Amino acid sequence: xxxxxxxxxxxxxxxxxxxxxxxxxxxxxxxxxxxxxxxxxxxxxxxxxxxxxxxxxxxxxxxxxxxxxxxxxxxxxxxxxxxxxxxxxxxxxxxxxxxxxxxxxxxxxxxxxxxxxxxxxxxxxxxxxxxxxxxxxxxxxxxxxxxxxxxxxxxxxxxxxxxxxxxxxxxxxxxxxxxxxxxxxxxxxxxxxxxxxxxxxxxxxxxxxxxxxxxxxxxxxxxxxxxxxxxxxxxxxxxxxxxxxxxxxxxxxxxxxxxxxxxxxxxxxxxxxxxxxxxxxxxxxxxxxxxxxxxxxxxxxxxxxxxxxxxxxxxxxxxxxxxxxxxxxxxxxxxxxxxxxxxxxxxxxxxxxxxxxxxxxxxxxxxxxxxxxxxxxxxxxxxxxxxxxxxxxxxxxxxxxxxxxxxxxxxxxxxxxxxxxxxxxxxxxxxxxxxxxxxxxxxxxxxxxxxxxxxxxxxxxxxxxxxxxxxxxxxxxxxxxxxxxxxxxxxxxxxxxxxxxxxxxxxxxxxxxxxxxxxxxxxxxxxxxxxxxxxxxxxxxxxxxxxxxxxxxxxxxxxxxxxxxxxxxxxxxxxxxxxxxxxxxxxxxxxxxxxxxxxxxxxxxxxxxxxxxxxxxxxxxxxxxxxxxxx
Numbered sequence: 239x240x241x242x243x244x245x246x247x248x249x250x251x252x253x254x255x256x257x258x259x260x261x262x263x264x265x266x267x268x269x270x271x272x273x274x275x276x277x278x279x280x281x282x283x284x285x286x287x288x289x290x291x292x293x294x295x296x297x298x299x300x301x302x303x304x305x306x307x308x309x310x311x312x313x314x315x316x317x318x319x320x321x322x323x324x325x326x327x328x329x330x331x332x333x334x335x336x337x338x339x340x341x342x343x344x345x346x347x348x349x350x351x352x353x354x355x356x357x358x359x360x361x362x363x364x365x366x367x368x369x370x371x372x373x374x375x376x377x378x379x380x381x382x383x384x385x386x387x388x389x390x391x392x393x394x395x396x397x398x399x400x401x402x403x404x405x406x407x408x409x410x411x412x413x414x415x416x417x418x419x420x421x422x423x424x425x426x427x428x429x430x431x432x433x434x435x436x437x438x439x440x441x442x443x444x445x446x447x448x449x450x451x452x453x454x455x456x457x458x459x460x461x462x463x464x465x466x467x468x469x470x471x472x473x474x475x476x477x478x479x480x481x482x483x484x485x486x487x488x489x490x491x492x493x494x495x496x497x498x499x500x501x502x503x504x505x506x507x508x509x510x511x512x513x514x515x516x517x518x519x520x521x522x523x524x525x526x527x528x529x530x531x532x533x534x535x536x537x538x539x540x541x542x543x544x545x546x547x548x549x550x551x552x553x554x555x556x557x558x559x560x561x562x563x564x565x566x567x568x569x570x571x572x573x574x575x576x577x578x579x580x581x582x583x584x585x586x587x588x589x590x591x592x593x594x595x596x597x598x599x600x601x602x603x604x605x606x607x608x609x610x611x612x613x614x615x616x617x618x619x620x621x622x623x624x625x626x627x628x629x630x631x632x633x634x635x636x637x638x639x640x641x642x643x644x645x646x647x648x649x650x651x652x653x654x655x656x657x658x659x660x661x662x663x664x665x666x667x668x669x670x671x672x673x674x675x676x677x678x679x680x681x682x683x684x685x686x687x688x689x690x691x692x693x694x695x696x697x698x699x700x701x702x703x704x705x706x707x708x709x710x711x712x713x714x715x716x717x718x719x720x721x722x723x724x725x726x727x728x729x730x731x732x733x734x735x736x737x738x739x740x741x742x743x744x745x746x747x748x749x750x751x752x753x754x755x756x757x758x759x760x761x762x763x764x765x766x767x768x769x770x771x772x773x774x775x776x777x778x779x780x781x782x783x784x785x786x787x788x789x790x791x792x793x794x795x796x797x798x799x800x801x802x803x804x805x806x807x808x809x810x811x812x813x814x815x816x817x818x819x820x821x822x823x824x825x826x827x828x829x830x831x832x833x834x835x836x837x838x839x840x841x842x843x844x845x846x847x848x849x850x851x852x853x854x855x856x857x858x859x860x861x862x863x864x865x866x867x868x869x
Contacts, residue, residue: 246337248290249302249304249308250304250309250340253419257414257416259324261413275335288303289301299319300328317329379480388418389471392415392418392471393846394418395418398842400464402767403763403767405765427480430466430467434463457763461850464853465850466479493562493563495518495562496560496589498516499715500554502655503537504657509533510537512528512543515558517596517599521598526547528543538659541719549583556585559588560588562586564583567581568580590713591714620683620685622682623680623682623691624680626676626699627649628640628675629669631737636651639679649690650687651679661721664722665716668728675704676703677705678699680694680697685861688863688867694719697716703729704729706729747864750863752812752856755815758819758823759849771823828844
């Protein structure tokens with residue numbers, strides 16, 4: 239995951255503080271805000287008492303004094319010496335340049351566990367053109383009037399931000415989203431607030447051109463925000479869609495759990511740590527987390543930190559290869575083990591992957607585990623799966639492998655965490671250099687890419703001659719995020735079988751005609767509504783259907799232009815995709831005017847509905863292709 243930039247000494251700022259500062263500006267000052275914000279990072283000077291000072295001139299000095307949490311959470315913590323303060327450009331620019339602080343994220347009722355944003359909304363079925371998709375998989379809950387108003391305001395702000403895109407999504411647009419997110423928070427809609435904050439952080443990263451920022455990630459964030467806001471504004475939603483302000487724990491009785499592996503955690507909000515995955519004898523999955531502010535350094539060190547659970551005297555490295563007997567356990571709905579005062583834990587001897595509950599993870603084909611998993615069954619993400627594979631070779635930073643069964647498809651192993659300071663990429667690079675190596679892999683399927691697995695740990699295949707040779711104390715597995723594979727862990731290269739020829743063939747996802755839909759949606763996120771209109775028209779359709787415009791038939795020209803641009807989707811047997819993109823292109827270019835030439839309807843909501851319908855359709859279609867790629 240990308241990390242929060244640490245290049246600026248400015249303290250984190252609560253979203254509502256920034257939104258209020260921008261709202262106080264006059265229309266003239268708002269136009270200057272983006273330019274003023276861009277140069278603030280170089281002006282920030284930390285003081286000995288923890289304050290940060292920015293000098294804009296002799297009569298304009300802004301001072302930020304963070305509170306005990308290290309963040310600016312109140313307006314009075316930011317002062318400016320200019321005559322216009324607090325309604326001044328200097329104060330708003332300083333706040334806009336600072337990173338966004340976490341707004342009391344999903345907090346555990348048990349001490350010592352991870353804080354994290356609510357899980358993503360499960361994908362829904364595609365909607366008809368111009369309609370908002372709705373979920374029918376979960377029981378609905380009635381919303382209050384305050385929640386309905388907050389959801390409607392968030393939908394409107396999200397629609398305006400989408401219409402603006404990255405190019406025009408500056409501080410003013412972001413502040414409107416932050417204000418709507420704060421309103422959603424006060425109304426008790428934590429999931430909607432978290433979705434809005436992800437979009438704002440994505441807009442900031444894209445405008446600053448940070449390393450690791452992907453336009454596809456921001457497109458997904460916009461889809462999730464609009465989808466969530468639309469469902470909530472419709473009047474009813476599932477309790478999961480509303481979200482929870484606190485992670486609830488329920489009594490779990492007595493448990494025996496055994497370690498599977500450790501996974502480093504890095505978040506975009508600067509948190510870091512480790513999650514140790516566990517398994518009970520009945521196959522139920524559990525985890526113990528230690529995630530706190532600290533970023534990369536915290537993630538690297540937490541792998542050997544003491545487990546804060548019921549007085550157990552072992553660290554995460556030992557737990558990943560050991561076990562626990564827990565009395566009075568408390569468990570969250572996603573399997574997180576709590577560390578309440580009544581919890582007592584005693585270490586158990588660990589078991590290898592070939593014994594106990596872990597053996598069942600490798601007993602069925604990976605294809606079956608992926609294709610038969612019910613949609614949304616694991617709200618925290620895809621469940622871990624295990625499989626025995628044979629290394630084929632390298633493909634960039636990925637490792638091509640083939641599952642050890644007849645007619646198995648080619649799979650890709652992609653680093654679970656690509657950060658260069660973590661050993662995932664280096665370990666996979668070493669594995670790729672041993673074609674023919676038999677390997678036991680435990681990882682998480684990547685549901686956004688064709689036949690791709692994000693491995694967390696690897697081990698030798700029982701009975702295989704050409705496989706890993708790990709130390710006895712590793713108990714037959716290596717955690718790819720913490721353990722570093724060395725030459726002594728591999729067999730001699732001369733003992734390996736003849737390598738499989740490099741495979742060739744199309745990528746069912748990348749080579750699908752759906753790339754046209756994806757490109758149009760991402761164009762809208764990058765350049766806004768007008769960019770979609772221009773991209774949909776193109777040079778050739780404009781020339782072909784220009785006579786319609788000159789004849790005073792702009793609507794006919796818009797529709798035929800879109801049809802010409804997306805005819806390949808119809809010819810490829812994707813009529814729904816063609817209809818959705820046609821509707822999106824027409825709505826993006828719709829500019830009705832009154833008799834005086836003024837815009838008659840400046841609302842961005844119809845455009846947002848058309849964009850969302852196409853985005854939800856694309857997500858469902860791509861998910862279907864990904865599922866088929868495993869067979």
